[in-house]
Amino acid sequence: MFEITYEVVVFVLGITAVLAAFGVILCASPIYCALYLIGNMICLALLFLLFNAEFIAAVQIIVYAGAVMILFLFIIALLGGKKEISEPSVQRSSAFTFVILLFCELLLAAAVKPTHPITGDMAPDVVNAIGSAKAVGIELFSRHLVPFELASILLLIATIGIICLAKFSYLPARRRLK
Amino acid sequence: MEPILAPESIDLVSIAPVLVLTVFAMGVMVLDLFAGKSKTLLAFVSIVGLLMTAISAFAKVGLPVFSFNDSYTVDHLSVCFILIFTLSSALAILISIDYNDRENIKAGEFYSLVLFCTVGMIVLASSTDLIMIFLGIEIVSICLYVLAGIRRNHLKSNEAALKYFLLGAFATGFLLYGMALMYGATGTTNLISIADLIKSDGVKSEPLLMIGAVLLLIGFGFKVASVPFHMWAPDVYQGAPSPVTAFMAVGPKAAALVAFFRVFAETLPEISFFWETLLVTISILTMFIGNLGAIMQTNIKRLLAYSSVSHVGYILMAVLVKNTLGSASLIFYMVTYAFMIFGVFAIIIMLGRKGDENLEIEGYSGLGFKHPVIALCMTVFMLSLGGLPPLAGFVAKFYIFNAALQEGFLMLVIIAVLNSAISLYYYLKVIVYMYMKEPVREFQLSITPITLFVVALAIIGTIQLGIFPDPILSLAQQ
Amino acid sequence: MGHQFVLIISATIFCIGTAGFLIRKNPLIMLMSVELMLNSVNFLLVGYSSFLKTLDGQIFALIIMTVAAAEVVVGLAIILTIFRTRHELNVDHINVLKG
Numbered sequence: 001m002f003e004i005t006y007e008v009v010v011f012v013l014g015i016t017a018v019l020a021a022f023g024v025i026l027c028a029s030p031i032y033c034a035l036y037l038i039g040n041m042i043c044l045a046l047l048f049l050l051f052n053a054e055f056i057a058a059v060q061i062i063v064y065a066g067a068v069m070i071l072f073l074f075i076i077a078l079l080g081g082k083k084e085i086s087e088p089s090v091q092r093s094s095a096f097t098f099v100i101l102l103f104c105e106l107l108l109a110a111a112v113k114p115t116h117p118i119t120g121d122m123a124p125d126v127v128n129a130i131g132s133a134k135a136v137g138i139e140l141f142s143r144h145l146v147p148f149e150l151a152s153i154l155l156l157i158a159t160i161g162i163i164c165l166a167k168f169s170y171l172p173a174r175r176r177l178k
Numbered sequence: 179m180e181p182i183l184a185p186e187s188i189d190l191v192s193i194a195p196v197l198v199l200t201v202f203a204m205g206v207m208v209l210d211l212f213a214g215k216s217k218t219l220l221a222f223v224s225i226v227g228l229l230m231t232a233i234s235a236f237a238k239v240g241l242p243v244f245s246f247n248d249s250y251t252v253d254h255l256s257v258c259f260i261l262i263f264t265l266s267s268a269l270a271i272l273i274s275i276d277y278n279d280r281e282n283i284k285a286g287e288f289y290s291l292v293l294f295c296t297v298g299m300i301v302l303a304s305s306t307d308l309i310m311i312f313l314g315i316e317i318v319s320i321c322l323y324v325l326a327g328i329r330r331n332h333l334k335s336n337e338a339a340l341k342y343f344l345l346g347a348f349a350t351g352f353l354l355y356g357m358a359l360m361y362g363a364t365g366t367t368n369l370i371s372i373a374d375l376i377k378s379d380g381v382k383s384e385p386l387l388m389i390g391a392v393l394l395l396i397g398f399g400f401k402v403a404s405v406p407f408h409m410w411a412p413d414v415y416q417g418a419p420s421p422v423t424a425f426m427a428v429g430p431k432a433a434a435l436v437a438f439f440r441v442f443a444e445t446l447p448e449i450s451f452f453w454e455t456l457l458v459t460i461s462i463l464t465m466f467i468g469n470l471g472a473i474m475q476t477n478i479k480r481l482l483a484y485s486s487v488s489h490v491g492y493i494l495m496a497v498l499v500k501n502t503l504g505s506a507s508l509i510f511y512m513v514t515y516a517f518m519i520f521g522v523f524a525i526i527i528m529l530g531r532k533g534d535e536n537l538e539i540e541g542y543s544g545l546g547f548k549h550p551v552i553a554l555c556m557t558v559f560m561l562s563l564g565g566l567p568p569l570a571g572f573v574a575k576f577y578i579f580n581a582a583l584q585e586g587f588l589m590l591v592i593i594a595v596l597n598s599a600i601s602l603y604y605y606l607k608v609i610v611y612m613y614m615k616e617p618v619r620e621f622q623l624s625i626t627p628i629t630l631f632v633v634a635l636a637i638i639g640t641i642q643l644g645i646f647p648d649p650i651l652s653l654a655q656q
Numbered sequence: 657m658g659h660q661f662v663l664i665i666s667a668t669i670f671c672i673g674t675a676g677f678l679i680r681k682n683p684l685i686m687l688m689s690v691e692l693m694l695n696s697v698n699f700l701l702v703g704y705s706s707f708l709k710t711l712d713g714q715i716f717a718l719i720i721m722t723v724a725a726a727e728v729v730v731g732l733a734i735i736l737t738i739f740r741t742r743h744e745l746n747v748d749h750i751n752v753l754k755g
Contacts, residue, residue: 010661011661014661014665017665017669017699018665018668018669018672021668021669021672021673021692022672024672024676024685024688024689024692025672025673025675025676025679025680025685025689025692030682030684030685030688033684033685033688034688037688037691037692040669040692040695041695044695044698044699047699047702047703048699048702051702051703051705051706052706053702053705053706053714053717055714055718056698056702056714056717056718059718059721060698060721063721063722063725064695064721064724064725067725068691068724068725068728071728071729071732072684072687072688072728072732075684075732075735075736076684078736079684079735079736079739079745082682082745091678092678092679095675095678095679096675096679098674098678099671099674099675099678102670102671102674103667103668103671105389105392106355106389106663106667106670106671107663107664107667108385108389109359109385109386109389109663109667110659110660110663110664110667111385120365120708120709120710120711120712121709122709122710122711123709124706127711135711136711136714136715136718139711139712139714139715140715140718143247143249143712144249144309144712144715144719145188145246146193146246146249146250146310147249147307147309147310147313147715147719148719150301150310150313150314150317151313151719151722151723153200153294153297153317154313154316154317154320154722154723154726155722155725155726156204156294157291157294157317157320157321157726158320158726158727158729158730160207160287160290160291160294160324161287161291161320161321161323161324161730161733162324162729162730162733163287164285164287164288164291164324164328165324165327165328165330165730165733165734165736165737166733166736166737308716309712309715309716309719312716312719312720312723313719313723316723316726316727320726320727320730323730323731323734324730327734327737330737331741333741333742333752334752334753336734336737336738336741336742337738337750337751337752337753338753339734339737339738340683340734340735340738340747340750341750341753343730343731343734344677344683344686344687344690344731344747347687347690347727347731348674348677348690348693350690350694350727351670351673351674351690351693351694351697354693354694354697354720355670355693355696355697355700357716358697358700358701358704358713358716359700361701361704361712361713361716362663362700362704362708365704365708365710365712366710366712367712367716412753413753416753417752417753
């Protein structure tokens with residue numbers, strides 16, 4: 001009798017995430033790519049849940065799969081998602097060589113047993129006792145205070161940047177279209 | 179669960195430069211509302227801000243100081259680099275005032291973004307935490323993506339921004355994967371703890387750490403434009419507005435290099451047997467491909483792009499040296515490089531006019547007869563970039579090669595000297611065009627007092643540091 | 657099921673993202689490939705965070721999400737400006753700059 005255990009769920013979600021990732025790079029039409037990417041993100045969010053990172057999972061769904069991907073879909077709708085015809089080329093095969101080399105190198109990392117690095121006191125039961133969001137919050141506002149503030153500066157910069165790039169243009173749009 | 183941060187670790191004085199500059203960057207945005215059409219006022223406010231930042235860098239005494247749970251470090255290296263960043267940003271703002279007027283870039287955001295970019299560089303130079311280094315790199319990069327594409331109706335500017343953005347984001351992926359592996363190998367993101375752990379423990383032989391180091395090398399390689407990850411540099415340098423090109427050739431590159439130094443030379447010296455060979459190869463390739471690429475260029479900005487790639491090859495030797503001698507030569511090299519690059523770009527900006535930037539080297543023919551003083555200044559900068567005595571470029575190279583020799587990199591130094599000789603070919607080509615060819619076009623210079631001031635400052639810096647390098651050298655060595 | 661599995665899955669997704677970036681010509685899809693790479697990093701960080709029992713990895717993942725959102729916004733603005741001047745989106749045809 002096949003039993004659905006924690007391991008099986010993690011395994012199935014991981015494989016689904018990989019398949020969705022393949023969908024992103026193999027679909028000709030950008031709109032399908034975006035949908036596959038959302039699928040990939042949701043799989044990863046579920047995996048985050050299984051790794052006791054409820055808060056990160058929620059943020060992943062709300063911010064990433066929600067806001068960021070909506071922006072993607074909006075731009076695709078605006079620019080028109082034309083299909084792209086691909087043909088094999090030298091550049092393509094050299095790209096594959098590079099990627100395969102990279103993959104082997106990264107697999108090398110998986111081939112070894114973990115040694116004994118620092119382990120903290122944030123065991124799952126400790127985190128669950130105070131709640132994932134609270135634990136992350138305490139950590140964020142104490143040990144990682146400066147990165148948190150810097151991230152806010154970064155968001156401000158992004159806002160300034162897109163206003164700079166996208167605000168009303170110096171030339172009227174119709175004249176440029178000619 | 180108690181808050182983990184000890185209250186005494188929150189040290190706002192140590193991050194004073196970041197705070198001061200952020201306030202000024204936001205102040206410039208607000209002032210933009212009232213500034214009207216001319217943005218010159220904003221430029222001067224920005225320069226005041228940079229000056230204040232440079233002063234606030236000295237707020238902390240008794241270096242080194244570690245604050246915010248050792249994630250932020252104020253040491254000699256970071257203070258020196260804050261001075262370099264403020265100097266280079268101030269020069270970039272000075273040369274952009276007239277350029278922006280001329281090319282109709284009427285965005286007050288320009289100055290604000292330069293200041294924010296400098297904030298990112300300061301963070302990058304002072305942080306000893308992987309998360310903060312990542313944020314610093316991203317702050318710098320996002321500002322530069324926007325600055326490269328700030329001429330929105332200009333096809334080349336758009337293209338430069340797109341290429342820079344796509345490759346920059348790609349490189350960020352590698353950088354992050356490397357950081358994640360390092361976190362996985364050691365269990366912490368703090369560079370000081372990682373260094374301690376490697377020293378005390380058997381993490382040394384950890385493949386995770388090594389593969390993480392390789393990926394970090396790829397990521398940083400993209401950011402500093404070292405071969406084989408330099409492809410973006412010529413295109414982006416050519417397409418970006420000239421002051422932005424000068425800006426990104428000095429400040430952000432210096433910031434990425436100092437983070438490079440912190441991660442590799444200060445944190446991972448114990449596993450240097452592994453990354454040293456890789457870095458030596460990268461350094462040699464960077465010199466050769468940069469110099470050979472520059473020989474074939476006809477556009478002055480592309481030429482300088484390849485030349486800056488080759489300079490990265492020399493500077494990477496400072497990372498290889500790993501000790502304080504390395505950091506001192508890094509500091510001195512970046513100071514001289516800042517003077518030379520801003521001098522050259524100030525002249526390039528002078529030689530162009532609205533709608534015609536005059537960027538082909540052909541267009542410089544006969545400059546020596548028509549405008550001898552400007553041609554002489556250009557000659558000095560070119561010879562200094564080529565590393566001829568008694569100019570600053572020579573002392574900087576001599577110092578860095580000497581440091582590498584003391585660490586036993588004899589082959590590398592020989593190759594670097596050889597490359598220095600190759601590089602003279604294309605620097606001299608520019609001089610030959612200026613003095614030995616008939617003019618092919620009329621010169622319509624847009625000389626303004628501010629640009630002249632920058633050229634004069636750069637000339638003084640280049641000659642002064644070449645003849646009397648001791649004050650800056652001893653400051654760098656401290 | 658644990659350490660190795662997380663590494664293999666995230667390495668696979670990372671390499672798929674790299675391959676997508678290198679073979680696709682549409683900057684939008686290239687940007688999505690970069691998002692794949694960042695997602696794989698997030699997965700690795702959260703996985704390790706759970707094995708190592710420290711929250712640093714989760715914090716790092718949170719910061720990466722913030723930065724990625726900012727980066728995407730700026731990137732899409734750049735893609736939009738280039739589309740407004742060229743009416744085309746193929747990186748092979750965007751080649752004014754060369755030498």
